[in-house]
Amino acid sequence: MSDRKEPVLDEVRKYHREASPEREFIPGTTEIWPSGAVLDEEDRTALVEAALEMRIAAGRSCRKFESAFARRLKRRKAHLTNSGSSANLLAVSALTSHLLEEAQLKPGDEVITVAAGFPTTVNPILQNGLVPVFVDVDLTTCNATADRVAAAIGPKTRAVVLAHALGNPFPVAEIARLAEEHGLFLIEDNCDAVGSLYDGKLTGTFGDMTTVSFYPAHHLTMGEGGCVLTSNLALARIVESLRDWGRDCWCEPGESDKCLKRFTYQMGTLPAGYDHKYIFSHVGYNLKATDIQGALGLTQLAKLDGFIEARKRNWRRLRDGLDGVPGLLLPDATPRSDPSWFGFVLTVDPEAPFSRAELVAFLEDRKIGTRRLFAGNLTRHPAYIGRPHRIVGELTNSDVITDQTFWIGVYPALTDEMLDYVTASIKEFVAAHG
Ligand SMILES: Cc1ncc(COP(=O)(O)O)c(C=O)c1O
Numbered sequence: 001m002s003d004r005k006e007p008v009l010d011e012v013r014k015y016h017r018e019a020s021p022e023r024e025f026i027p028g029t030t031e032i033w034p035s036g037a038v039l040d041e042e043d044r045t046a047l048v049e050a051a052l053e054m055r056i057a058a059g060r061s062c063r064k065f066e067s068a069f070a071r072r073l074k075r076r077k078a079h080l081t082n083s084g085s086s087a088n089l090l091a092v093s094a095l096t097s098h099l100l101e102e103a104q105l106k107p108g109d110e111v112i113t114v115a116a117g118f119p120t121t122v123n124p125i126l127q128n129g130l131v132p133v134f135v136d137v138d139l140t141t142c143n144a145t146a147d148r149v150a151a152a153i154g155p156k157t158r159a160v161v162l163a164h165a166l167g168n169p170f171p172v173a174e175i176a177r178l179a180e181e182h183g184l185f186l187i188e189d190n191c192d193a194v195g196s197l198y199d200g201k202l203t204g205t206f207g208d209m210t211t212v213s214f215y216p217a218h219h220l221t222m223g224e225g226g227c228v229l230t231s232n233l234a235l236a237r238i239v240e241s242l243r244d245w246g247r248d249c250w251c252e253p254g255e256s257d258k259c260l261k262r263f264t265y266q267m268g269t270l271p272a273g274y275d276h277k278y279i280f281s282h283v284g285y286n287l288k289a290t291d292i293q294g295a296l297g298l299t300q301l302a303k304l305d306g307f308i309e310a311r312k313r314n315w316r317r318l319r320d321g322l323d324g325v326p327g328l329l330l331p332d333a334t335p336r337s338d339p340s341w342f343g344f345v346l347t348v349d350p351e352a353p354f355s356r357a358e359l360v361a362f363l364e365d366r367k368i369g370t371r372r373l374f375a376g377n378l379t380r381h382p383a384y385i386g387r388p389h390r391i392v393g394e395l396t397n398s399d400v401i402t403d404q405t406f407w408i409g410v411y412p413a414l415t416d417e418m419l420d421y422v423t424a425s426i427k428e429f430v431a432a433h434g
Contacts, residue, residue: 012048013044035409036413037223038413046296046298055290057288072304074205075205075231080226089123092127094239097242099237105128110131110158111160112132115391121161121162121189124161134398140331142401143165143169143170151392152393153182160178161187164188169203171334186207190211191211209230209235210228210230219304222296223296246284247278263276311411314411314412319344321420328348328352329346362429373407379391
């Protein structure tokens with residue numbers, strides 16, 4: 001069998017080289033995407049190898065990825081999921097587990113988050129019958145601040161769920177300290193920030209749990225995929241149960257009786273000795289990833305350091321190139337942080353002699369892709385109107401983001417030539433409207 005596999009994989013490598021010729025950059029014609037997967041020969045080969053072996057469910061590549069990724073992100077446990085949104089759903093749902101006893105979150109409990117963000121950072125709060133408490137963000141970092149979070153803490157507050165916006169860390173050490181002082185759980189949505197540092201420490205290592213997305217726009221990709229990481233073994237066990245149908249047993253598929261007690265449990269009102277593999281201690285889901293995703297994750301992970309460096313380099317080139325351009329508010333790294341950037345965010349000054357829409361239309365016409373800072377002010381979307389929530393302070397900056405903000409790409413496939421064309425195009429537009 002293996003005799004036949006190697007020649008197939010050699011053909012795949014050749015195919016990759018032929019199917020991926022160097023693209024010449026033609027300004028105004030070649031699309032400059034805001035984000036995208038960066039996939040090489042090894043990635044394609046790993047995908048085909050997993051397919052050849054028909055590893056179609058979660059299996060050894062997923063397990064290998066989970067342990068390598070946990071080590072890389074300095075957490076004890078990682079659980080792969082089918083998306084970053086599922087990872088957020090699992091992390092928040094885990095806080096409602098009866099296994100947490102008095103610490104368990106109950107319907108009506110409040111969770112602090114930001115109004116300007118990605119919907120599925122917030123949705124699991126509502127999906128679990130909890131109440132989101134929205135605070136505003138700072139305009140140059142697009143993140144919550146510790147004082148805004150502190151002002152939002154009330155008698156029903158039990159947790160804080162925040163994303164590191166576009167790779168830029170929120171002041172996570174201060175917010176983790178606040179959470180500790182007030183007995184709150186902290187979940188870091190690290191979907192956009194793998195490799196970012198705050199006080200020299202990786203984001204995702206300050207809170208109780210952290211989540212990652214492997215959608216193609218992100219630092220690593222599996223096509224679709226995500227991960228929940230934690231060093232709290234009790235939370236890890238709950239996440240696993242919720243991910244895997246709610247079962248109580250922790251044997252991997254294909255394994256059985258790792259605890260040597262498979263037929264000795266008595267739980268609920270089940271008969272004694274009921275097979276532990278089929279005892280359910282949570283109202284769970286099935287949010288697992290497949291081994292084909294795991295195989296791609298492993299080859300992508302080997303390139304993570306290079307991806308992070310390229311994102312930082314690209315962000316710096318745009319930041320230096322656009323410095324001083326009038327009418328634009330440029331992004332800044334949060335003090336004490338070293339971001340692994342997801343995108344380069346720009347806010348058009350409301351007083352500028354041009355609008356965000358005009359600038360975006362100009363760039364898109366030149367094939368320079370732009371994206372919104374996700375939902376802008378979430379509370380203004382149809383999905384959230386009429387839902388239980390509390391707003392603390394004014395959402396002024398979230399509204400500015402809704403009206404005036406967009407972001408452009410820094411992902412590793414962008415070349416200096418492309419980035420310089422982006423900078424020159426923005427300058428040309430601004431000069432023409434001066
Ligand atoms: C901050 C943040 N959280 C969560 C998600 C959801 O991840 P996924 O698309 O894998 O569901 C995203 C997606 O881009 C995101 O940017």
